[in-house]
Amino acid sequence: MRINIMVVEDEESIRKFIKINLDREGYAVYEASSGEEALEIVKNEQIDIAILDVMLPGIDGFEVLKELRIKYPKMGIIMLTAKSQDTDKIMGLEYGSDDYMTKPFNPAELILRIKSLIRRLDFDSDNKNILEFGPFKLDLSSREFYKNNVKIELTRTEFAIIDLFMSNPGKAFDRDQILDIIWGVDFSGDGKVVDVNIRRLRSKIEEDPSKPIYIETIWGIGYRWREED
Missing domain, CATH: 3.40.50.2300 (Response regulator)
Structure with a gap:
């Protein structure tokens, strides 16, 4: 292509x-x-x-x-x-x-x-799985994301981050790991790009972005997707 x-x-x-x-x-x-x-x-x-x-x-x-x-x-x-x-x-x-x-x-x-x-x-474009967690559904085939069956528009980068998190619930990723996985090891930009994208994601999926439930901050480390109870 x-x-x-x-x-x-x-x-x-x-x-x-x-x-x-x-x-x-x-x-x-x-x-x-x-x-x-x-x-x-x-x-x-x-x-x-x-x-x-x-x-x-x-x-x-x-x-x-x-x-x-x-x-x-x-x-x-x-x-x-x-x-x-x-x-x-x-x-x-x-x-x-x-x-x-x-x-x-x-x-x-x-x-x-x-x-x-x-x-x-092209992140996981050949993966046909659907990931589900609580009210969320991530369709890796159509590259669509839903909360309570309502579609939420994500950028390509946001989709890749959600895919990473939902594929690894409970696993903490530091900023450098997220940069390497999502942006690539050759990325030489500012690490703040991770925090900005996390903040945008929280504004789209959390009921109260200032008190996030799903994308947790692990102080001194980075972020993780909350494990199911």
């Missing part, structure tokens, strides 16, 4: 530079110089991964990200942020991006991040 990647970047030199490197890897590349153009592309093309700059003319990258997450929850999204803007990284993760790159960046690292994300897109 050929992966379709959309590069959303208003600086033509950067956009073309990214495209050249993606072309060399055999990806199908779509280019957009604005958020509005990107949203038009996704209406007509099956985009698997979006590389999305934060600073765009007109609709900014965060607004594009929020709309993509609502309409295309399974799309992989990598945000491009300015070197000094840590808040942009956190906001992007909070809004549902799977990863981020700080400009300027090495194109080889971007390719590694994309390959790591592709592994997550």
Whole structure:
């Protein structure tokens, strides 16, 4: 299967530079110089991964990200942020991006991040099992997640984390283990990406995210999925 990647970047030199490197890897590349153009592309093309700059003319990258997450929850999204803007990284993760790159960046690292994300897109895609726990059901075939028979939309990364947890109830994972399993051992980003994704998951599945029942924090270690009583 050929992966379709959309590069959303208003600086033509950067956009073309990214495209050249993606072309060399055999990806199908779509280019957009604005958020509005990107949203038009996704209406007509099956985009698997979006590389999305934060600073765009007109609709900014965060607004594009929020709309993509609502309409295309399974799309992989990598945000491009300015070197000094840590808040942009956190906001992007909070809004549902799977990863981020700080400009300027090495194109080889971007390719590694994309390959790591592709592994997550295909996470257990051949597994036909259904995992059930209390009110939850995780369908690994259709890649859908339900609570009390109501479907909950998860990003690819969130789905992979839930799969990891529900497949290993009661097992504590530290942040480095989660990073290695979900993001890949070659991931060189900030470990806070784990905490941000856990916080997003809790907001979707817990009755009171401030007092989580299912995704437990193990102080000094990391997180685990609560074992059934």
